[in-house]
Amino acid sequence: MKRTILMVSAMALLAGCGKSTDAPKTETAAPAAVAAPTSGINPATMDTAVRAEDDTYRHMNGKWLDSFEIPADKARYGSFTKLADDAEQQLRELIEASAANAEAKPNTEPQQIGDLYKSFMDEAGVEAAGLKAIDSSLSTIDAMADKSGIPGLMAGLSTTGVGTPFVPFVHQDNKDSTKYVVDLYQYGLGLPDRDYYLKDTDKYRESRTGYVAHIEKMLTLAGDKDAAKKAKAVFALETALAKEQWDKVANRDPVKTYNKVELSKLDALAPGFDFKAWFTGAGMAGKLDYVIVSQPTYITGFAKLLQSQPLDAWKAYFKWKVIAEFAPYLPKAFVDENFAFYGTALRGIPENRPRWKRGVELVETSIGESLGKLYVEKHFPPANKARMEALVKNLLEAYKQSIDTLDWMSPETKKEAQAKLAKFAPKIGYPNKWKDYSKLVISGNDLLGNVARANAYAYQFELAKLGTPIDREEWGMTPQTVNAYYNPEKNEIVFPAAILQPPFFNAAADDAVNYGGIGAVIGHEISHGFDDQGAQYDGDGNLRQWFSEADLKNFKAKTAALVAQYAAFEPVKGYHVNGELTLGENVADNSGLTIAYKAYKISLGGKPAPEIDGLSGEQRFYLGWAQVWQGKDREAEAIRRLTVDPHSPPSVRGDATLVNQAGFYDAFSVKEGDKMYVAPEKRVSIW
Structure with missing residues (x-):
């Protein structure tokens, strides 16, 4: 029972929270001598033959784009993927340690994590089990004598995760x-x-x-x-x-x-x-x-x-849905055919991921917060959370100041916007309370049964919310997810621990690159509260028009211009960016970067930024933005994402956002005749 929420990228796991626990303990190293901050910009990826004034994205990432080969088991690769790969390896170590724990008691986190992984890695057991665990569902469908049983069948399938x-x-x-x-x-x-x-x-x-x-x-x-x-x-x-x-x-x-x-x-x-x-x-x-x-x-x-x-058509359809849902957990012939279509044919991926990676994914999607608790204890220093809290505070202050200076918004609507901003709820790193999986039965030799029970457990967890107060401590992502999101219903911005690493957040770097990276991500999520969707919700999470009619007209004119601007991009021949589908993310990118730049300026306290590696603070800020969107897609995947993904492709996000930023023109002395130049009257500035 998953609910779509506004996010930086398309990767998302939805999980919940359960009984309260103390904040996780974290391993910390001994204090080290304070070193001079680095620029945080990676020169090894840059193509200096391309001027930033002509293509900032390629200037920052050109060498990487020309030389990097997407791994055979992936449809795309970029900054998000690199961090996700690193986290995946860390999770594997935690999971395998749990699997090796012979003394783990039943229904405890080590037992559940270890046995779920073992059940997936037991290929011989999976082959021997065949389709036994879904035979009863298939037989029930075959036995339907008329359509009167379809509503009950559909409901029952939904409770076990079948679409x-x-x-x-x-x-x-x-x-x-x-x-x-x-x-x-x-x-x-x-x-x-x-x-x-x-x-x-x-x-x-x-x-x-x-x-x-x-x-x-x-x-x-x-x-x-x-x-x-x-x-x-x-x-x-x-x-x-x-x-x-x-x-x-x-x-x-x-x-x-x-x-x-x-x-x-x-x-x-x-x-x-x-x-x-x-x-x-x-x-x-x-x-x-x-x-x-x-x-x-x-x-x-x-x-x-x-x-x-x-x-007969409906019976065939429902049988297909059952088989398709559980295909990744069936014998090898099913897994291979499932990947051949959904991996290779639809997304262009030559090879399936190693089995251990798919096993880690199963643990993450089934009992993700149990795994997240271990991840945070091992890999998330308290200093990262403290610095993030300061960044979020600065971004919110910059947004507050920005609202007051808008020339297209009336005082009445500004008052409403400020009221909403004041109610934003930031969440950083990990939940204050963790979801309780203690009643979920996991067996070390029953993969399909484990998957079905985990799906049913997730369904019942959601169902149990009906008639209860809103749980505002619940998270929609696990701490190990390389992502972030804004939820308009709770008016919250959420930043899991795993994204708080370079290139998004570099504790050793000067603030410029961090404001251009994680600062812009923070600004992006705040901006979702004021994009074309989020702006329709008030500070309490209610769908309510708080814009005046005149301001709403101004807002729609600006968003229409942004739709047209992005729709001009054609990343794959014959396939343009859908400016309407990607509008919310494009608003958040543009507004988030604008606000992050203002916050960076606030952080300087009126002092000039240091020059590092021949780059000014302002240049490092915008290169930091281009750096985080480093990424490549296989063509089939690019087409799929242009169809279904509300985010623009990485190269578009890297460059299209910059041409609307007044500070960018100053930082790189961009002038008429440069390829990144857009006439002032055609630049789109919203928040």
Whole structure:
């Protein structure tokens, strides 16, 4: 039951918090002599033959871009990936130590971490188990005599993590942030997005053909003698669902997707679908008076398809969903075929990751905060948290000052903006309380059972929130996640421990590069509270228009200009950046960098920045920004992300943001005729 939140990058794990514990103990080294700060800029990656005035991103990263080969088991690589790889190795050491602990007691964190990993690494056991753990689900589907059992089936599948045509999400009610509510959200496609089914490009046509062949192969491996016919039926059904689904731009609109429906009126929205049976199977009966239907027309369209599509097509579809969900944990033939399509065909990745890496990922996604507690104890110095707290304080102060100077916003709206800013809740490093997994049963020789139980545990954890006070201590990421996010419903900005490392945060470096790196990340997350989505929520997390009509008109004019500016970029021939889909992230990048620069200036206290390695403080600030977006994508992955990812590609983020920054022009003396030059009247400045 995952809920999308605004983030710096697309990597995200959603976890929760449980019983309170003391703050983790941290290993610290003996004090060392204080050294002069370094610039924090890596000259080895730079291409000095390219001027910063013409292409700052390539100037900073050109040598790396020309020489670095993406590892065979990855679709992309960059600063985020490097830190994630480092964290992954650290996590492996922690996990293997737990696995080697023969004295771990049942249902303790060492036992759960160690046995979950061991169950994944036991390849012989996985081969011997075959499909036994999902045979009962497949048999239940085969035994359905009519469509009356489908609502209960869908609900039951959702409780174990299997995707169905719509799924429930528990989160705060967008118009009453004091209570939890359930959203019904469109789902159930096997390709990355509806565009893959509906748009006519060579890549999408190739993906469609490959997908049908992939379904057939997987069903054949599962022993289905009519796999070819069923694969075509599944694809036809998913295509029909895709035609009913809303696109990603429409789904970004929190007002359009907030449709409060009383339970008694759901039958009218979806005639013929037994919602009573669904709520009972989903464990929600008697716990709700209403739900939020994110895409009402889709639910209606789905109900029509339920009636019009034959039972055999639906049975094939649900069998496919069960097999697809558990494919990474089935015998090798299933794993290899699953990767051949989802890894190689869709994303261009030549090789699957080593099994140990996939085992670490399973532990992270299943019991991530237990692992995070160990990670923080070993790898997160208290000094990093203290310095981050100071940076966040400076960024918030810079934002406060910036709001007061806006020339396009009225005093009344500025007052509302300041009120929201004052209620921001920063979270740094790790949760104050950790999630309790003690009731989750993990066995060292039952991989599929472990996965199903972990999925069910996560589902029940979310379900248990209904009717309880909002838990404002809960985190949406684990400490070991290289990422950050803003949650508009809690009006919080969250920075996990793992991102607080170079190039984002360098404790040995001068402040300029840190403000251009982690400072801009902090500013980015603050700015999400004021982007085209976040600005529709007030400081308490309620969906409410607090802009005046005139200010809203000014704001929309500025965001429209940013949409057009980014839509001009064509990272892959024939595939442009979707300026509307990426608008929120682009606003956050531009505003976050602007605010970080102001905060950097505040931190200098009126004194000039030191020159280090021939670079001024202002130049190091902007190169620090370009440095953190160092990254490369395989072409298939780039196309996929241009379709589904609300973030612009790394090269676009590195350069496009800079051309709107007044300080950038001063730092590098950018003038008319330089390739990075944009006329002042065409630059977009929002916050």
